[in-house]
Amino acid sequence: MKKIGFLSFGHWSPQSRTRSAADALLETIDLAQAAExxxxxxxxxxVHHFARQLASPFPLLAAIGARTKRIEIGTAVIDMxxxxPLYMAEDAGAADLIAGGRLQLGISRGSPEQVIDGWRYFGYQPAEGESDADMGRRHAEVLLDLLRGQGFAQPNPRPMFPNPPGLxxxxxxSEGLRDRIxxxxxxNATAQWAAKLGMxxxxxxxxxxxxxxxxxxQQAAQIRAYREAWKEAGHTRTPRVSVSRSIFPLVDDRDRAYFGREGQQQDQIGYLDEQTRAIFGRSYAAEPDALIEQLKADEAIAEADTLLLTIPNQLGVDYNAHVIEAILTHIAPALGWR
Incomplete structure (x- = not known):
């Protein structure tokens, strides 16, 4: 059994069916309701800053939480x-309470940006001897500490409103959110670091x-290394692992027109920066029987308990709901995901 969700970048452009930021936000809410x-x-x-994509997740997550009842809501990922971290802990707590404890908050050190060192415009700068990646991980560790809910701030002896005792x-x-980060x-190294911190x-x-x-x-090996590090850290709960994929069953003429000639049917190699060689996973687009056989061979999907389907949100809510339904109906049962 796997949990299956969608992952939206929230692109918009005047040339697509999602033409504005308002369209991207409101259609994401509608698609969440449809997916549920x-x-x-x-x-x-x-979450991408300085781009015509989704950038401020917490108002959107709160709105989705208010309009749905069961579906998990989350990010993949917020660039720390x-x-x-303090403002983020308040926003995350509010969104989680509105959603009734359904928030699954994905965070990270970020990805290649639209601008050079965009975090500097937000007022952040690495400490001496620290890289921007180190800074992101430091912010994450502060957030994790805050989400434990322990007091740390000295109360004013003459407050406007009465305080509870102690710091x-x-x-x-929001109780329990710390376990849903x-x-x-x-x-592999950052996966093991995350395991040690209980994420x-x-x-x-x-x-x-x-x-x-x-x-x-490689991704399956990363997952196994993560789980081994989790075990060594001695955590008592069972961790969760998600992978994301672009998967398109070709079940009607629209699918074949959009993805029947899908070009990325194999992995791609590129560079995130001058030093970091990266591998980009393939997309999957085929008739259902062929697609099932292709997905059976994906070792990382087999290892994960959660699959996030990256969707072409620019094609509109109805089409993306159709893609999700096709996967749930034609693909998931045959692979034992349902």
Whole structure:
């Protein structure tokens, strides 16, 4: 059994069916409702700054939480280099309470940006001897500490309103959110670091090319390394692991027109920066019987408990709901995911 959700980047452009930021936001809410009605398990959004994509997740997550009842809502991922962990803890707590404890918050050190060192415009700068990636991980560790709900701030002896006894914590506090934080790991080492800190693991469609093997083989090895590190850390709960994939069953003429000639049927190699060689996972687009056989060979999907379907949100809510329904109906049962 797998949890299956969608992952939206929230692109918009005047040339697509999603023409504005308002369209991208409102259509994401509508798609989350549709996905819940279809029986999907999750509605996740990507966060990119300085781009015509989704960027401020918490108002959107709160709105989805208010309009749905069952589906998980989350991010994959928030770039922690840009975040004030204290303000973020308050926003996340509020969104989780509105959603009734359904928030699954994916965070990371970020990905290639639209601008040079964009986090500097947000007022953040690495400490002496620290890289921007180190800064992102430091922000993440502060957030994790805050989400434990322990008091740390000295109360005013003459407050405007009465305080509870002892040091004060941030409010609103949402019980259990600390266990629903995920780390988007690009390497085996950061996956192991996340395990030691008790975060769940998100692994996307790209990672550092550490062995030269096919993407899904490297990603499966990353997941196994993460689980071994989790076991060694002595955590008592069972961790969760998600992978994301672009999967399109060709079940009607629209599918064949959009994806019947899908070009990325094999892994791609590129560079995230001058030093970091990365491998990008393939997309899947085929008739259902052929698609089932292709997905059976994906070792990382087999290892994960959660699958996030990256969707072409620019094609509109109805078409993306159709893609989700096709996967739930034609693909998931045959693979034992349902």
């Amino acid at each position: 009605q279809l029986g999907a398990d999750g509605a996740y959004v990507r 280099r840009y975040e004030n 004060l914590r941030l409010e609103p506090y 995920w780390w988007g790991a690009g390497s 769940n693991l998100q692994s996307s469609t790209l990672k550092n090319d550490e062995t030269g093997e096919p993407f899904h083989v």
